[in-house]
Amino acid sequence: MKKFSFVSMILILTLVLAACGSSDGENAGGDGEAKVYKVGVDTTYPPFEFKEGGEYKGIDIDLINAIAESQGFEIELKPMDFGGIIPALQAGQLDVAIAGMSITEDRKKIVDFSEPYFDAGLSLVVGEGNTDIKSVDDLKGKTVAVKKGTTGATYALENKDKLGIEITQFDDSPSMFQEVANGNADALIEDYPVIGYAIKQKDLGLKIVGDRLNGDQYGIAVLKGENQDLLEKINKGLAELKENGKYDEILNTYLGE
Numbered sequence: 001m002k003k004f005s006f007v008s009m010i011l012i013l014t015l016v017l018a019a020c021g022s023s024d025g026e027n028a029g030g031d032g033e034a035k036v037y038k039v040g041v042d043t044t045y046p047p048f049e050f051k052e053g054g055e056y057k058g059i060d061i062d063l064i065n066a067i068a069e070s071q072g073f074e075i076e077l078k079p080m081d082f083g084g085i086i087p088a089l090q091a092g093q094l095d096v097a098i099a100g101m102s103i104t105e106d107r108k109k110i111v112d113f114s115e116p117y118f119d120a121g122l123s124l125v126v127g128e129g130n131t132d133i134k135s136v137d138d139l140k141g142k143t144v145a146v147k148k149g150t151t152g153a154t155y156a157l158e159n160k161d162k163l164g165i166e167i168t169q170f171d172d173s174p175s176m177f178q179e180v181a182n183g184n185a186d187a188l189i190e191d192y193p194v195i196g197y198a199i200k201q202k203d204l205g206l207k208i209v210g211d212r213l214n215g216d217q218y219g220i221a222v223l224k225g226e227n228q229d230l231l232e233k234i235n236k237g238l239a240e241l242k243e244n245g246k247y248d249e250i251l252n253t254y255l256g257e
Helices: 002-027 059-071 082-090 151-158 173-181 192-201 228-244 246-255
Strands: 036-041 049-052 055-057 074-079 111-113 122-127 143-147 166-170 187-191 206-209 221-223
Touching: 036 059, 036 082, 049 059, 055 059, 059 074, 059 228, 059 246, 082 221, 122 151, 122 173, 122 192, 143 151, 143 173, 151 166, 151 187, 166 173, 173 187, 173 192, 173 206, 187 192, 192 206, 192 246, 221 228, 228 246
Parallel strands: 036 074, 143 166, 143 187
Antiparallel strands: 049 055, 111 221, 122 187, 122 206
16 A cells, blocks of 8 residues: 555656646747747837837838748737837846847947848938939038937038038928928938838938948847847848848838838
């Protein structure tokens, strides 16, 4: 009787431990269960991330969903202010971030980036009928509109004397766009993807001219030294999307290029 009780106890303990192991495996993505990663996004940055009709849309949203599908993992979107994304990675509240995030040396000290997935940078924009301004070399003596606190404003202020321009600053993009469309300013400087999307969505009476003014690139981020397996999957998925045409399809949806 004692021998039977001892054997029964061993069997019960074995079953309990096996059940616990099975549960942990599911949480970790084992036993055929897809791993779920928490993804930080900033949904106030069209065309990369925005909310429309109760759904999250944009280049970043479509890309990370396509990468997840390609590589066999799942994602849970975590919308937040852009400034809170890297701190959330550091606090372990996020596994990955995709938020129109420029790859910079300062950020590389905190996060590891994927291969670049988008060439961003600043663009020079003029009225649709303007044939005099084809690049920044044609701006001498002109008035340039910028949005306060942006990289476009920084570029204009840093190059004001070199370019020989007057600068008019605005609190919001629509007012800046209207200033140039109405002919009250000769040109404006704006993030390429933002102005490209705005022109595609609305008849603004504007056009992009010349080359991009700088070479910012966006990357997908994970905490430095963490989630390296995930980063490999992201890079692999990104490469596959570029190869099979899905990447271009996503960009065309929002930028029409």
